[in-house]
Amino acid sequence: MDTATKDALTAQFRAYLDVAETAADTATEPAADQVPESAPDLFSLLTELAALKNEVKLESRQVKTALEEFRGLFDTLREAQTRLGDEQARGCEEARAAERRALLLALLELRDRMQAGHAQAERFRPGWLGRRRRAPQVIAALAEGMAMSLRRLDEILARSGAQPLAAVGRHFDPQRMHAAELTRDAARPTGEVVAELRPGWLLHGELLRAAEVVVNRPDAPRAPEPIPDQAPDQASDRPSAKPKHQTTESDQ
Numbered sequence: 210m211d212t213a214t215k216d217a218l219t220a221q222f223r224a225y226l227d228v229a230e231t232a233a234d235t236a237t238e239p240a241a242d243q244v245p246e247s248a249p250d251l252f253s254l255l256t257e258l259a260a261l262k263n264e265v266k267l268e269s270r271q272v273k274t275a276l277e278e279f280r281g282l283f284d285t286l287r288e289a290q291t292r293l294g295d296e297q298a299r300g301c302e303e304a305r306a307a308e309r310r311a312l313l314l315a316l317l318e319l320r321d322r323m324q325a326g327h328a329q330a331e332r333f334r335p336g337w338l339g340r341r342r343r344a345p346q347v348i349a350a351l352a353e354g355m356a357m358s359l360r361r362l363d364e365i366l367a368r369s370g371a372q373p374l375a376a377v378g379r380h381f382d383p384q385r386m387h388a389a390e391l392t393r394d395a396a397r398p399t400g401e402v403v404a405e406l407r408p409g410w411l412l413h414g415e416l417l418r419a420a421e422v423v424v425n426r427p428d429a430p431r432a433p434e435p436i437p438d439q440a441p442d443q444a445s446d447r448p449s450a451k452p453k454h455q456t457t458e459s460d461q
Contacts, residue, residue, distance in 0.1 A: 310417065313371055317410055317418055320362050327355040366410075374409035376402045376420045385409060389421040397425045 330352035376386055381400045389406050397403065402422045409420025 309369070310412065313366065313369060313410075313412065313417060316362065316366060317371075320359065320366075321407065323355055323359055323362070327352055327359060330355060370413045371417060372411045374411055374416075374420050376405050376409060376422050378402065381422070381424045385416050386420045386422050388424045390423040391426045392423055393427050394425050395427045397427075399425060399427060401425045 330348055333348050374385060379402055380398075381388065381402055386402065386409065392403050394403065401424070403425050404423040405420060406423065407421040410417040
């Protein structure tokens with residue numbers, strides 16, 4: 210690099226530095242309209258800061274109180290929503306339980322009828338004409354079909370949680386049994402269930418249908434026996450009394 214070039218570069222750099230220094234001086238000097246007329250004193254500044262601090266504290270306290278109120282309101286709404294959901298679920302569950310109980314009671318009535326029909330088929334004894342027409346085979350097949358249906362129905366009831374209530378041979382329970390008849394057997398203890406007229410059922414350990422039973426009560430008073438009617442021949446043998454108001458021809 211020759212001397213002329215170095216001098217030209219040095220002159221340009223010096224001019225650049227002069228422009229930069231002039232711009233810095235211009236930026237640091239405040240404008241005439243921006244210069245404050247009078248600066249606040251320290252006491253006024255501290256007073257303003259204290260007032261501002263108090264306002265900030267007051268607003269913070271109000272915001273905190275509002276947040277606590279909103280939090281309490283949200284908690285109340287959440288509890289109400291939870292309680293409403295629980296009540297709706299409980300109501301749906303109770304409705305389903307009532308429908309399930311009604312369906313099971315209808316199935317138990319059907320089972321009672323099928324059990325009665327099966328017992329009648331088991332006790333059926335055809336006459337000589339029925340035996341010639343193959344009636345015993347038909348009745349036996351019918352009884353077998355009823356027995357299969359009863360077993361299937363018992364399986365459905367067991368899967369639903371229904372269980373038969375054991376009553377015969379046990380002491381009478383008024384909460385689960387209904388005394389339909391009384392019997393007097395001195396050989397049995399008082400209050401023992403002798404027979405079962407309609408079986409009782411439990412649903413998950415709770416009473417579904419009360420059992421109708423025959424209870425032993427040896428000390429129960431007997432009902433008065435009706436007086437038998439007199440036979441016609443005995444009534445004719447006895448002399449009839451003459452009414453007092455009746456008059457005869459001889460008296461006239």
